[in-house]
Amino acid sequence: RGLEEAAERATRARAEAIDALAAEAFGTRLLASALSEAEERAERAVLEKTEMLASTLLSKDAAEKALARGARGRDELADQTDRRPQLAGSGSTWFVEGAFPDVGRVVTTVPASEWKRRGD
Secondary structure, three states, rough: HHHHHHHHHHHHHHHHHHHHHHHHHHHHHHHHHHHHHHHHHHHHHHHHHHHHHHHHHHHHHHHHHHHHHHHHHHHHHHHOOOOOEEEEOOOOOEEEOOOOOOHOOOOOOOHHHHHHOOOO
């Protein structure tokens, strides 16, 4: 009888040890899975930030080039007409008042009757 009780206790202890190891292994797998997901999220976030930074730098470079082109156009117009160019309402065209047929630029005349007045 004593031997049977000892065998039962040993079997229960072995089963408890196996359950404990299984729970620990499951917890370890859960932790590893959570860490893996966190690493993937962090990696995606870094890639997104890198893409955004690259896009910003490209946009900044393009904007600087466009501003430089606009400044060159303004300066050329000033040199050719001896007038100070003003930016048109669209913000993309420089103009000076007057006629300069020998400059070789497009000249557009807008009759005073078509000028926009404040409040129009």
